[in-house]
Amino acid sequence: MKINNLKKTYDKKVILDIDELEFEEGKIYAIVGANGSGKSTLIRVMAGTVVTDDRRKVDFCGKTHAYMPQRNHAFKMSTEKNVLLGSKKDDAAKERAASLMKELKIDGLAKAGAHKLSGGETAKMALCRTVLSDAQILLLDEPTAAMDIESTLAAEEIIRRVNRESGATIIMITHSLSQARRLSDMLVFMKDGKVVESGETEKVLSTPEKTETKEFLEFFGSDK
Amino acid sequence: MHNIFVKAIELIASHDPELISIVQITLKMCFSSSLAALLLGVPFGAFLALSRFPGRRAIIVLNRTLMSMPPVVCGLICYILFSGVGSLRALELLYTVTGMVIAQVILITPIVAANTETFLSGIVPDLRETTKGLGLGFSKTLGLTILESKYQIVSTYLVGFARSIAEVGAVSMVGGAIVYKTNVMTTAIMNYTSRGNFSKAMAIGIILMTMSLIVNIIVHLLSERVVDDR
Ligand SMILES: Nc1ncnc2c1ncn2[C@@H]1O[C@H](COP(=O)(O)OP(=O)(O)O)[C@@H](O)[C@H]1O
Ligand SMILES: [Mg+2]
Numbered sequence: 001m002k003i004n005n006l007k008k009t010y011d012k013k014v015i016l017d018i019d020e021l022e023f024e025e026g027k028i029y030a031i032v033g034a035n036g037s038g039k040s041t042l043i044r045v046m047a048g049t050v051v052t053d054d055r056r057k058v059d060f061c062g063k064t065h066a067y068m069p070q071r072n073h074a075f076k077m078s079t080e081k082n083v084l085l086g087s088k089k090d091d092a093a094k095e096r097a098a099s100l101m102k103e104l105k106i107d108g109l110a111k112a113g114a115h116k117l118s119g120g121e122t123a124k125m126a127l128c129r130t131v132l133s134d135a136q137i138l139l140l141d142e143p144t145a146a147m148d149i150e151s152t153l154a155a156e157e158i159i160r161r162v163n164r165e166s167g168a169t170i171i172m173i174t175h176s177l178s179q180a181r182r183l184s185d186m187l188v189f190m191k192d193g194k195v196v197e198s199g200e201t202e203k204v205l206s207t208p209e210k211t212e213t214k215e216f217l218e219f220f221g222s223d224k
Numbered sequence: 225m226h227n228i229f230v231k232a233i234e235l236i237a238s239h240d241p242e243l244i245s246i247v248q249i250t251l252k253m254c255f256s257s258s259l260a261a262l263l264l265g266v267p268f269g270a271f272l273a274l275s276r277f278p279g280r281r282a283i284i285v286l287n288r289t290l291m292s293m294p295p296v297v298c299g300l301i302c303y304i305l306f307s308g309v310g311s312l313r314a315l316e317l318l319y320t321v322t323g324m325v326i327a328q329v330i331l332i333t334p335i336v337a338a339n340t341e342t343f344l345s346g347i348v349p350d351l352r353e354t355t356k357g358l359g360l361g362f363s364k365t366l367g368l369t370i371l372e373s374k375y376q377i378v379s380t381y382l383v384g385f386a387r388s389i390a391e392v393g394a395v396s397m398v399g400g401a402i403v404y405k406t407n408v409m410t411t412a413i414m415n416y417t418s419r420g421n422f423s424k425a426m427a428i429g430i431i432l433m434t435m436s437l438i439v440n441i442i443v444h445l446l447s448e449r450v451v452d453d454r
């Protein structure tokens with residue numbers, strides 16, 4: 001899957017300006033970069049919730065995709081119903097939902113109103129429902145930002161498993177370089193709406209080519 | 225004062241036909257105008273919240289201005305339109321309940337629209353990202369949005385109802401407070417008071433306050449739900 005000439009302008013300011021970016025099927029991508037570097041805008045454009053200046057859509061080559069936004073809406077219904085929103089409501093789906101919720105330790109909240117969940121619990125619910133949609137490409141905007149460490153690791157395990165078992169391509173934004181190192185095959189570093197550098201995660205983290213990447217890595221450290 | 229109050233209670237208990245007529249006309253007017261305002265205001269508010277077009281901000285500001293339009297100004301405009309010199313005189317709306325309802329709809333619709341716009345603007349951005357992210361279509365998203373708004377819609381309706389039942393300026397100008405025809409609770413209180421019939425005025429006041437109290441209790445309970453559910 002290839003992206004080219006994506007441009008998004010807000011109030012005459014160019015927020016996103018990507019010449020070319022390629023995603024290989026079946027890999028886990030981590031998009032990193034400072035706040036306001038355009039990561040969310042990129043993933044929104046891919047998800048189709050934001051249109052580019054020339055109103056072009058990203059071509060997923062016929063593959064299905066699901067997107068977990070940074071801020072997820074919890075509908076005024078049970079957590080379980082929220083989780084099943086984007087999937088079939090048959091017994092198999094319900095079983096999978098239950099086991100995912102159990103992994104993220106929100107199984108006890110299945111019957112509770114989802115709008116009463118905390119920020120981290122809402123993120124877990126949203127991750128469950130995005131995974132359950134069974135899409136071939138998952139677009140995740142900081143899925144674990146609100147989760148505690150234990151839950152973050154559990155969420156990473158779910159993402160890894162979806163990638164391995166169903167071969168889904170994962171494109172996720174993260175603020176944690178250590179998460180990128182743990183989880184991703186490929187790293188995309190963004191700055192000021194542009195992709196500065198992208199490549200295999202280990203390679204980019206250990207031997208970055210561009211000075212901007214070096215500065216970013218030095219500043220954030222790799223232990224964060 | 226005490227005497228008036230006792231007499232007022234006695235009047236309510238006595239099923240005075242004039243009182244009953246006043247309450248009936250009031251309810252007919254209030255249900256009609258609040259329902260019409262809801263049917264017009266909710267789609268309009270939703271449109272303002274969901275669409276993006278040049279001039280949208282201006283319309284929102286204009287709508288907020290209409291929200292605070294003094295009822296007598298609304299009454300004046302309707303009076304001119306409906307009266308012998310007005311362009312709508314052929315419809316014979318002056319001194320009719322229908323005319324009163326139209327005046328009230330002009331007053332209440334902006335309130336309904338503004339409430340709806342504010343509420344939806346708050347929930348829709350995240351909601352739309354979420355449903356679109358899950359690949360849900362337009363009709364499913366619309367259904368979910370309505371479901372999310374159900375308490376808000378009912379409480380907005382009741383706010384409109386409360387405004388309608390308490391309004392006097394526009395209603396007295398357009399309706400003329402004709403007994404057994406267009407006399408509603410607020411205009412009746414005014415007329416009885418000016419004629420010195422304080423116990424009848426008080427009787428209606430008690431009924432009016434009781435109804436307002438009930439409506440406001442429901443609104444309060446619902447608004448707690450709305451907050452609770454956020
Ligand atoms: N709807 C919008 N209107 C105006 N500016 C926006 C909008 N959405 C994002 N921006 C701006 O675009 C920039 C990039 O935002 P975003 O893609 O969310 O960054 P990131 O996710 O990398 O932190 C920010 O400066 C933000 O203020
Ligand atoms: Mg972001």
